[in-house]
Amino acid sequence: MIPPEAPGKTPRPIGGEMERPPSVLFLDREAVEAHLSPALCLEAVEGAFRSLVQGQAIQPLRTLLTLPGGRDHFLVMPAHVARPAALGAKLLSLFPGNHDQGLPSHQGVILLFDTETGGLRAVVDAESVTSLRTAAASALATRLLAREDSMDLAILGAGVQARSHLEALLAVRPIRRVRVWSRTADHARAFVAEARARLEARGRSAPLERPSGGSMPTGQGAPRGGLPPMREIEIVVAPDPESAVRDADVICTVTASPTPILKGEWIAPGTHVNAVGAYTPDTRELDTLAIQQARFYVDRRESAMAEAGDFLIPREEGAVDDAHILGELGELLEGAAVQGRVQGRTSPGDRTVFKSLGLAVQDLAAVAALVREIQAVGTKGIVPTPAPSTPASTPPPGPPDTRR
Known part of the structure:
Protein backbone atom coordinates (compact mmCIF):
# COMPACT_ATOMS: atom_id res chain seq x y z
CA MET A 1 0.00 0.00 0.00
CA ILE A 2 1.27 3.46 -0.85
CA PRO A 3 1.30 5.99 2.01
CA PRO A 4 -0.34 9.24 0.85
CA GLU A 5 1.88 11.33 3.09
CA ALA A 6 5.28 12.45 1.92
CA PRO A 7 8.24 11.02 3.84
CA GLY A 8 8.96 13.12 6.92
CA LYS A 9 5.45 14.57 7.29
CA THR A 10 4.14 14.45 10.87
CA PRO A 11 0.58 13.10 11.38
CA ARG A 12 -1.89 15.85 12.28
CA PRO A 13 -4.00 15.73 15.46
CA ILE A 14 -7.73 15.35 14.75
CA GLY A 15 -10.31 15.63 17.55
CA GLY A 16 -7.62 15.45 20.18
CA GLU A 17 -6.15 12.26 18.70
CA MET A 18 -3.31 11.64 16.30
CA GLU A 19 -3.93 10.31 12.81
CA ARG A 20 -2.90 6.76 12.20
CA PRO A 21 0.72 6.59 11.00
CA PRO A 22 1.23 6.19 7.26
CA SER A 23 1.19 2.64 5.96
CA VAL A 24 4.51 0.89 5.53
CA LEU A 25 5.67 0.08 2.00
CA PHE A 26 6.93 -3.46 1.40
CA LEU A 27 8.90 -3.52 -1.84
CA ASP A 28 10.26 -6.74 -3.32
CA ARG A 29 12.79 -7.21 -6.10
CA GLU A 30 10.17 -6.83 -8.82
CA ALA A 31 9.01 -3.48 -7.43
CA VAL A 32 12.58 -2.21 -7.05
CA GLU A 33 13.54 -3.10 -10.61
CA ALA A 34 10.30 -1.63 -11.98
CA HIS A 35 10.70 1.77 -10.32
CA LEU A 36 14.40 2.34 -9.53
CA SER A 37 15.98 2.95 -12.92
CA PRO A 38 19.78 2.99 -13.26
CA ALA A 39 19.64 6.72 -14.01
CA LEU A 40 17.50 7.50 -10.95
CA CYS A 41 19.77 5.37 -8.79
CA LEU A 42 22.89 7.08 -10.12
CA GLU A 43 21.43 10.49 -9.34
CA ALA A 44 20.57 9.39 -5.79
CA VAL A 45 23.97 7.82 -5.15
CA GLU A 46 25.78 10.89 -6.46
CA GLY A 47 23.80 13.00 -4.01
CA ALA A 48 24.72 10.65 -1.17
CA PHE A 49 28.45 10.93 -1.88
CA ARG A 50 28.20 14.71 -2.08
CA SER A 51 26.31 14.82 1.22
CA LEU A 52 28.97 12.68 2.88
CA VAL A 53 31.86 15.02 2.06
CA GLN A 54 29.73 18.09 2.83
CA GLY A 55 29.15 16.83 6.37
CA GLN A 56 25.45 16.32 5.66
CA ALA A 57 25.46 12.58 6.39
CA ILE A 58 26.20 10.27 9.31
CA GLN A 59 27.94 7.08 8.21
CA PRO A 60 29.46 4.86 10.93
CA LEU A 61 31.52 1.83 10.08
CA ARG A 62 29.32 -1.17 9.49
CA THR A 63 29.11 -4.04 11.94
CA LEU A 64 30.27 -7.28 10.36
CA LEU A 65 29.50 -10.47 12.26
CA THR A 66 31.56 -13.45 11.11
CA LEU A 67 29.69 -16.66 11.84
CA PRO A 68 31.31 -19.90 13.08
CA GLY A 69 33.38 -21.41 10.31
CA GLY A 70 34.51 -18.02 8.99
CA ARG A 71 32.75 -18.18 5.64
CA ASP A 72 29.33 -16.67 6.34
CA HIS A 73 28.66 -13.11 7.51
CA PHE A 74 25.89 -10.88 8.80
CA LEU A 75 26.13 -7.10 8.34
CA VAL A 76 24.34 -4.16 9.94
CA MET A 77 24.78 -0.84 8.13
CA PRO A 78 23.00 2.24 9.60
CA ALA A 79 23.16 5.78 8.23
CA HIS A 80 21.44 9.17 8.06
CA VAL A 81 21.43 11.61 5.15
CA ALA A 82 20.24 15.19 5.67
CA ARG A 83 19.57 16.15 2.05
CA PRO A 84 17.43 14.56 0.82
CA ALA A 85 16.29 13.32 4.21
CA ALA A 86 16.81 9.59 4.76
CA LEU A 87 17.29 7.51 7.90
CA GLY A 88 17.61 3.78 8.25
CA ALA A 89 19.77 0.69 8.01
CA LYS A 90 20.56 -2.28 5.83
CA LEU A 91 20.56 -5.77 7.33
CA LEU A 92 22.30 -8.28 5.10
CA SER A 93 23.35 -11.92 5.32
CA LEU A 94 26.17 -13.22 3.12
CA PHE A 95 26.22 -16.99 2.70
CA PRO A 96 28.47 -17.83 -0.30
CA GLY A 97 27.63 -21.53 -0.09
CA ASN A 98 23.98 -20.84 -0.86
CA HIS A 99 24.71 -20.93 -4.56
CA ASP A 100 25.38 -24.66 -4.33
CA GLN A 101 21.80 -25.06 -3.09
CA GLY A 102 20.27 -22.83 -5.75
CA LEU A 103 19.79 -19.95 -3.30
CA PRO A 104 21.01 -16.33 -3.45
CA SER A 105 24.20 -15.64 -1.51
CA HIS A 106 23.06 -12.15 -0.43
CA GLN A 107 19.73 -11.75 1.34
CA GLY A 108 18.39 -8.93 3.45
CA VAL A 109 16.28 -5.83 3.82
CA ILE A 110 16.73 -2.07 3.90
CA LEU A 111 14.63 -0.25 6.49
CA LEU A 112 13.67 3.38 5.79
CA PHE A 113 12.43 5.51 8.70
CA ASP A 114 10.77 8.92 8.88
CA THR A 115 13.41 11.50 9.80
CA GLU A 116 10.91 13.60 11.81
CA THR A 117 8.83 10.99 13.64
CA GLY A 118 11.09 7.94 13.58
CA GLY A 119 8.27 5.86 12.15
CA LEU A 120 9.01 2.98 9.81
CA ARG A 121 8.18 3.95 6.22
CA ALA A 122 9.51 1.18 3.98
CA VAL A 123 10.96 -2.33 4.03
CA VAL A 124 12.82 -2.98 0.79
CA ASP A 125 14.59 -5.96 -0.76
CA ALA A 126 18.29 -5.37 -0.16
CA GLU A 127 19.80 -7.54 -2.87
CA SER A 128 18.23 -5.66 -5.77
CA VAL A 129 18.99 -2.23 -4.31
CA THR A 130 22.57 -3.26 -3.49
CA SER A 131 23.13 -4.40 -7.04
CA LEU A 132 21.88 -1.13 -8.52
CA ARG A 133 23.56 1.26 -6.09
CA THR A 134 26.92 -0.54 -6.27
CA ALA A 135 26.91 -0.33 -10.05
CA ALA A 136 25.89 3.32 -9.80
CA ALA A 137 28.98 4.06 -7.69
CA SER A 138 31.20 2.32 -10.23
CA ALA A 139 29.53 4.27 -13.02
CA LEU A 140 30.23 7.53 -11.19
CA ALA A 141 33.86 6.53 -10.69
CA THR A 142 34.13 5.57 -14.36
CA ARG A 143 32.60 8.88 -15.42
CA LEU A 144 35.10 10.76 -13.24
CA LEU A 145 38.26 8.70 -13.79
CA ALA A 146 38.11 6.71 -17.04
CA SER A 356 34.23 0.19 -3.70
CA LEU A 357 33.21 -1.20 -0.32
CA GLY A 358 29.63 0.02 -0.33
CA LEU A 359 28.08 2.52 2.09
CA ALA A 360 24.70 2.63 3.77
CA VAL A 361 24.23 6.22 2.60
CA GLN A 362 24.08 4.82 -0.94
CA ASP A 363 21.36 2.35 0.05
CA LEU A 364 19.24 4.90 1.89
CA ALA A 365 19.54 7.56 -0.79
CA ALA A 366 18.50 5.01 -3.41
CA VAL A 367 15.56 3.75 -1.33
CA ALA A 368 14.39 7.29 -0.56
CA ALA A 369 14.44 8.05 -4.29
CA LEU A 370 12.57 4.81 -4.96
CA VAL A 371 9.83 5.67 -2.45
CA ARG A 372 9.44 9.16 -3.91
CA GLU A 373 9.17 7.67 -7.39
CA ILE A 374 6.49 5.22 -6.30
CA GLN A 375 4.52 7.96 -4.54
CA ALA A 376 4.69 9.99 -7.74
CA VAL A 377 3.48 7.24 -10.08
CA GLY A 378 1.09 5.35 -7.79
CA THR A 379 0.79 1.67 -6.98
CA LYS A 380 1.14 0.18 -10.46
CA GLY A 381 3.68 -2.64 -10.39
CA ILE A 382 3.77 -2.90 -6.59
CA VAL A 383 3.23 -6.35 -5.14
CA PRO A 384 1.92 -5.95 -1.57
CA THR A 385 3.65 -8.03 1.08
CA PRO A 386 1.11 -10.02 3.15
CA ALA A 387 2.64 -9.21 6.53
CA PRO A 388 5.61 -7.32 7.98
CA SER A 389 7.24 -10.61 8.96
CA THR A 390 7.35 -11.83 5.34
CA PRO A 391 10.81 -11.26 3.84
CA ALA A 392 11.26 -9.53 0.51
CA SER A 393 11.26 -11.89 -2.44
CA THR A 394 14.52 -13.03 -3.98
CA PRO A 395 15.48 -13.51 -7.61
CA PRO A 396 15.61 -16.90 -9.29
CA PRO A 397 18.80 -18.90 -8.66
CA GLY A 398 21.79 -17.78 -10.68
CA PRO A 399 25.49 -17.08 -10.37
CA PRO A 400 26.28 -15.76 -6.89
CA ASP A 401 26.32 -12.06 -6.19
CA THR A 402 29.61 -10.68 -4.90
CA ARG A 403 28.49 -7.63 -2.99
CA ARG A 404 27.46 -6.55 0.41
Missing part, protein backbone atom coordinates in the same frame (compact mmCIF):
# COMPACT_ATOMS: atom_id res chain seq x y z
CA ARG A 147 39.21 8.21 -20.34
CA GLU A 148 36.26 9.68 -22.21
CA ASP A 149 37.05 7.57 -25.27
CA SER A 150 36.93 4.29 -23.32
CA MET A 151 35.28 1.67 -25.54
CA ASP A 152 36.64 -1.67 -24.29
CA LEU A 153 35.16 -3.09 -21.07
CA ALA A 154 36.32 -6.19 -19.18
CA ILE A 155 34.16 -7.77 -16.47
CA LEU A 156 35.66 -10.38 -14.15
CA GLY A 157 32.67 -12.20 -12.68
CA ALA A 158 29.32 -13.21 -14.12
CA GLY A 159 26.83 -12.79 -11.29
CA VAL A 160 24.22 -10.21 -10.39
CA GLN A 161 26.80 -7.42 -10.12
CA ALA A 162 28.18 -8.20 -13.57
CA ARG A 163 24.75 -7.55 -15.07
CA SER A 164 24.14 -4.30 -13.18
CA HIS A 165 27.64 -3.04 -13.95
CA LEU A 166 27.23 -3.68 -17.66
CA GLU A 167 23.97 -1.69 -17.65
CA ALA A 168 25.46 1.18 -15.65
CA LEU A 169 28.72 1.53 -17.57
CA LEU A 170 27.03 1.50 -20.97
CA ALA A 171 25.35 4.73 -19.87
CA VAL A 172 28.55 6.65 -19.05
CA ARG A 173 31.07 5.54 -21.68
CA PRO A 174 30.75 4.62 -25.39
CA ILE A 175 31.46 0.93 -24.84
CA ARG A 176 31.80 -1.10 -28.05
CA ARG A 177 33.35 -4.36 -26.79
CA VAL A 178 32.77 -6.34 -23.58
CA ARG A 179 34.86 -9.33 -22.49
CA VAL A 180 33.54 -11.46 -19.63
CA TRP A 181 35.36 -14.05 -17.54
CA SER A 182 34.15 -16.28 -14.73
CA ARG A 183 35.76 -19.19 -12.89
CA THR A 184 32.70 -21.16 -13.98
CA ALA A 185 32.67 -21.01 -17.77
CA ASP A 186 28.98 -21.92 -17.96
CA HIS A 187 28.14 -18.85 -15.90
CA ALA A 188 30.09 -16.61 -18.27
CA ARG A 189 28.43 -18.15 -21.31
CA ALA A 190 24.97 -17.77 -19.77
CA PHE A 191 25.70 -14.14 -18.86
CA VAL A 192 26.89 -13.30 -22.37
CA ALA A 193 23.87 -14.96 -23.99
CA GLU A 194 21.47 -13.12 -21.68
CA ALA A 195 23.26 -9.78 -22.21
CA ARG A 196 23.17 -10.17 -25.99
CA ALA A 197 19.46 -10.97 -25.91
CA ARG A 198 18.76 -8.00 -23.66
CA LEU A 199 20.66 -5.58 -25.89
CA GLU A 200 19.07 -6.93 -29.05
CA ALA A 201 15.63 -6.51 -27.49
CA ARG A 202 16.48 -2.84 -26.95
CA GLY A 203 17.54 -2.31 -30.54
CA ARG A 204 21.25 -2.84 -30.05
CA SER A 205 23.08 -5.69 -31.72
CA ALA A 206 25.81 -7.81 -30.18
CA PRO A 207 27.75 -9.02 -33.23
CA LEU A 208 30.48 -11.63 -33.13
CA GLU A 209 32.86 -9.29 -34.95
CA ARG A 210 33.88 -5.91 -33.61
CA PRO A 211 32.35 -3.10 -35.70
CA SER A 212 34.60 -0.42 -37.11
CA GLY A 213 34.24 3.20 -38.11
CA GLY A 214 31.68 5.78 -37.14
CA SER A 215 31.72 8.51 -34.54
CA MET A 216 31.01 7.60 -30.94
CA PRO A 217 28.82 9.32 -28.35
CA THR A 218 30.43 10.31 -25.09
CA GLY A 219 27.82 8.72 -22.85
CA GLN A 220 26.91 12.04 -21.25
CA GLY A 221 23.27 12.96 -20.86
CA ALA A 222 21.92 9.42 -20.99
CA PRO A 223 18.13 9.12 -20.99
CA ARG A 224 16.20 8.51 -17.79
CA GLY A 225 16.35 4.73 -18.17
CA GLY A 226 20.13 4.93 -18.18
CA LEU A 227 20.55 3.42 -21.66
CA PRO A 228 23.13 4.78 -24.11
CA PRO A 229 22.42 5.88 -27.67
CA MET A 230 22.01 2.96 -30.07
CA ARG A 231 25.28 1.35 -31.10
CA GLU A 232 26.65 -2.08 -31.88
CA ILE A 233 28.24 -3.86 -28.93
CA GLU A 234 30.36 -6.99 -29.09
CA ILE A 235 30.05 -9.23 -26.00
CA VAL A 236 32.27 -12.31 -25.73
CA VAL A 237 33.48 -14.86 -23.19
CA ALA A 238 37.18 -14.70 -22.32
CA PRO A 239 39.02 -17.95 -21.52
CA ASP A 240 41.01 -16.50 -18.62
CA PRO A 241 41.37 -13.23 -16.65
CA GLU A 242 44.45 -12.09 -18.55
CA SER A 243 42.74 -12.49 -21.91
CA ALA A 244 39.74 -10.59 -20.58
CA VAL A 245 41.63 -7.52 -19.39
CA ARG A 246 44.52 -7.14 -21.84
CA ASP A 247 44.24 -3.67 -23.47
CA ALA A 248 40.86 -3.02 -21.81
CA ASP A 249 39.97 0.61 -21.16
CA VAL A 250 37.79 -0.17 -18.13
CA ILE A 251 37.90 -3.25 -15.88
CA CYS A 252 35.30 -4.24 -13.29
CA THR A 253 36.14 -6.97 -10.77
CA VAL A 254 32.89 -8.33 -9.33
CA THR A 255 33.88 -11.76 -8.03
CA ALA A 256 33.75 -13.59 -4.71
CA SER A 257 37.44 -14.49 -4.94
CA PRO A 258 39.40 -14.00 -1.67
CA THR A 259 42.71 -13.86 -3.57
CA PRO A 260 43.85 -11.73 -6.53
CA ILE A 261 42.34 -12.49 -9.92
CA LEU A 262 43.68 -9.27 -11.52
CA LYS A 263 47.44 -8.74 -11.81
CA GLY A 264 48.96 -5.32 -12.26
CA GLU A 265 51.19 -6.51 -15.09
CA TRP A 266 48.07 -7.17 -17.18
CA ILE A 267 46.68 -3.64 -16.79
CA ALA A 268 47.54 -1.36 -19.70
CA PRO A 269 48.46 2.31 -19.21
CA GLY A 270 45.34 4.47 -19.28
CA THR A 271 43.05 1.78 -17.86
CA HIS A 272 40.50 2.45 -15.14
CA VAL A 273 39.58 -0.33 -12.67
CA ASN A 274 36.50 -0.62 -10.46
CA ALA A 275 37.44 -3.07 -7.68
CA VAL A 276 34.14 -4.23 -6.23
CA GLY A 277 34.00 -7.81 -4.98
CA ALA A 278 36.25 -8.00 -1.89
CA TYR A 279 34.92 -6.42 1.30
CA THR A 280 37.01 -7.71 4.24
CA PRO A 281 40.55 -6.85 5.44
CA ASP A 282 41.95 -10.26 4.47
CA THR A 283 40.46 -10.61 0.98
CA ARG A 284 41.34 -8.88 -2.28
CA GLU A 285 40.77 -9.15 -6.03
CA LEU A 286 43.76 -7.03 -7.15
CA ASP A 287 47.39 -7.86 -6.51
CA THR A 288 49.84 -5.44 -4.92
CA LEU A 289 51.25 -4.09 -8.18
CA ALA A 290 47.76 -3.25 -9.46
CA ILE A 291 47.28 -0.98 -6.44
CA GLN A 292 50.83 0.33 -6.23
CA GLN A 293 51.04 1.55 -9.83
CA ALA A 294 47.61 3.23 -9.87
CA ARG A 295 46.13 6.51 -8.81
CA PHE A 296 43.92 5.11 -6.05
CA TYR A 297 40.49 6.33 -4.91
CA VAL A 298 37.88 4.98 -2.48
CA ASP A 299 34.25 5.49 -1.54
CA ARG A 300 35.33 6.47 1.99
CA ARG A 301 38.77 6.66 3.60
CA GLU A 302 37.67 5.47 7.04
CA SER A 303 36.03 2.39 5.58
CA ALA A 304 38.93 1.58 3.26
CA MET A 305 41.48 1.85 6.05
CA ALA A 306 39.46 -0.53 8.21
CA GLU A 307 38.01 -3.02 5.73
CA ALA A 308 39.56 -2.95 2.23
CA GLY A 309 41.96 -5.85 1.82
CA ASP A 310 42.78 -4.57 -1.67
CA PHE A 311 44.46 -1.63 0.10
CA LEU A 312 45.34 -3.04 3.53
CA ILE A 313 47.36 -6.02 2.29
CA PRO A 314 49.68 -3.91 0.08
CA ARG A 315 50.02 -1.48 3.00
CA GLU A 316 51.02 -4.32 5.32
CA GLU A 317 53.60 -5.36 2.72
CA GLY A 318 55.05 -1.83 2.74
CA ALA A 319 54.18 -1.22 -0.91
CA VAL A 320 51.87 1.74 -0.15
CA ASP A 321 50.96 3.97 2.76
CA ASP A 322 47.83 5.89 3.74
CA ALA A 323 48.79 8.77 1.44
CA HIS A 324 48.28 6.42 -1.50
CA ILE A 325 44.54 7.05 -1.11
CA LEU A 326 44.27 10.20 -3.22
CA GLY A 327 40.62 10.94 -2.56
CA GLU A 328 37.06 9.84 -2.03
CA LEU A 329 34.45 9.67 -4.74
CA GLY A 330 32.52 12.51 -3.12
CA GLU A 331 35.63 14.68 -3.11
CA LEU A 332 36.08 14.11 -6.82
CA LEU A 333 32.44 15.06 -7.36
CA GLU A 334 32.79 18.20 -5.28
CA GLY A 335 36.16 19.08 -6.79
CA ALA A 336 37.90 19.71 -3.47
CA ALA A 337 38.84 17.89 -0.28
CA VAL A 338 39.23 19.18 3.25
CA GLN A 339 42.92 19.79 2.59
CA GLY A 340 43.35 20.96 -0.97
CA ARG A 341 41.95 19.94 -4.28
CA VAL A 342 41.58 16.27 -5.17
CA GLN A 343 42.74 15.51 -8.69
CA GLY A 344 41.52 12.60 -10.74
CA ARG A 345 43.19 11.44 -13.93
CA THR A 346 46.13 13.69 -14.80
CA SER A 347 47.11 12.14 -18.15
CA PRO A 348 45.74 9.64 -20.70
CA GLY A 349 48.34 7.12 -19.53
CA ASP A 350 47.35 7.12 -15.86
CA ARG A 351 46.11 3.86 -14.40
CA THR A 352 43.29 4.56 -11.95
CA VAL A 353 41.58 2.31 -9.40
CA PHE A 354 38.33 2.93 -7.53
CA LYS A 355 37.91 0.66 -4.50
